[in-house]
Amino acid sequence: MKEVLRVVDLKKSYHKNEVLKGVSFSVDEGETKVIIGPSGGGKSTLLYCINMLQRPDSGEVYLDGEEITKGKVRVNEARQKIGFVFQHFNLFLHLNALDNVRVGPLKVRKMSLDEATQTAVAALKLVGISEDLWSHYPAQLSGGQQQRIAIARAIAMNPRIILFDEPTSALDVELIGEVLKAMKDLAYGGMTMLVVTHELEFAMEVANEIMFLENGVIIEKGPPREVIMNPKSERIKRFLGRIHKEES
């Protein structure tokens, strides 16, 4: 399998607080990898450092074999190939659903209006946003709809990989399902994905590998069944026990 993303010894500190203490892994084309772990363990920081919304202090990130952490690389060009789905959706409030998805292809990819519209419409259909919602603005949509539009916004850029930062954590329980379904469809459709989530069922179903990140290091990784059903470390057992308790 072709390698899409490689992260090598990534480190990041805020003031004296070392959030990432050397994280390395890779994601192959078509794979879905899931990162789990406790809050404050560095999961979000890791994603933000991969697409350089936050600058890592050291370490390298390679996209399709090309290092994007080097100073001379144009970061905005690398970002075009890395989709990002945020915990709080972060849709553009002054744009309707269609324009939120269309603005990337139109302004960044420099497509014609027709082409950008077709791309956006295809992406919206993929995440199950029906035509009657296209003219709605973010403030007029439910959290689940907003997050699916945010996923469509990432898809429309035709990225090499999409990063998901706890995409269902800000959602009411009854809205989580529709977002997870869109993500599963995407994974089965062959998209390469790196997902930070607490949704273990989702991880069991679609992940090729689960990584457990705590205190800035990956302390265990492996196939989801092994990590979730039979974790080696005591720490993970306790963490999973707590999640299960919350769910039941």
Place this chain on the structure above:
Amino acid sequence: MQVFDFSIFTSISAITFILEGVGDTLLLTFAAISIGLIIGSLLSFGEVYAPPFFAIPVRLIGEILRGIPLMVFFFLLFLGLRLDVWQSAIIGLGLRSAAFQGQILRSSLEAVSIGQLDAAMSLGMTRPQVFREILLPQAIRIMIPGWSNEFITVLKDTSIAFVLSFQDIMTRADLIARSIGRYLEIYIFVALLYFVLVRSSTAILNALYERNRIPGLGEKR
């Protein structure tokens, strides 16, 4: 002596003399607001985007401008720098307004969530694109209500240009009042005139806000 004597308004020439000042009042308002908008934008962009060695002096300029009474501005420009009446009036009101419009624009820029800017960057937009496509269109909409207040403040404060003998509503009214010796009636008329101008302005600006409001945000409850 009767308290009110509105018969003085049967003298058409007195009224038209005052009304002829409306044009200059509005002209001064628009000129000062425009200058204030241009300089205020520079101040706010400087404060938000410039590196600290530049942003700190810019903030200081803003604070100095906010701290000087309008009347002092007028005297500085007119008597101190010997500018003419129009220049002193426009620049004085314009500079004072720049300080406030700068504040309004800065807080509007900062009101756009960081998350949206992250999202725009994550699409691969360049910084100028983020500014043009995401930040500015929202900041301008957010700005309208606060900016409307600043507009009517400038409109009303054009009357202070009276101290420069600027030929606006106020100065003309004063001339008439003195010449016929009736102050109360004339100033009630002037108060009504300003009220009509202010009310019309707010109606237009409110309509502008409603038309450009982001659907679903800031709805009337």
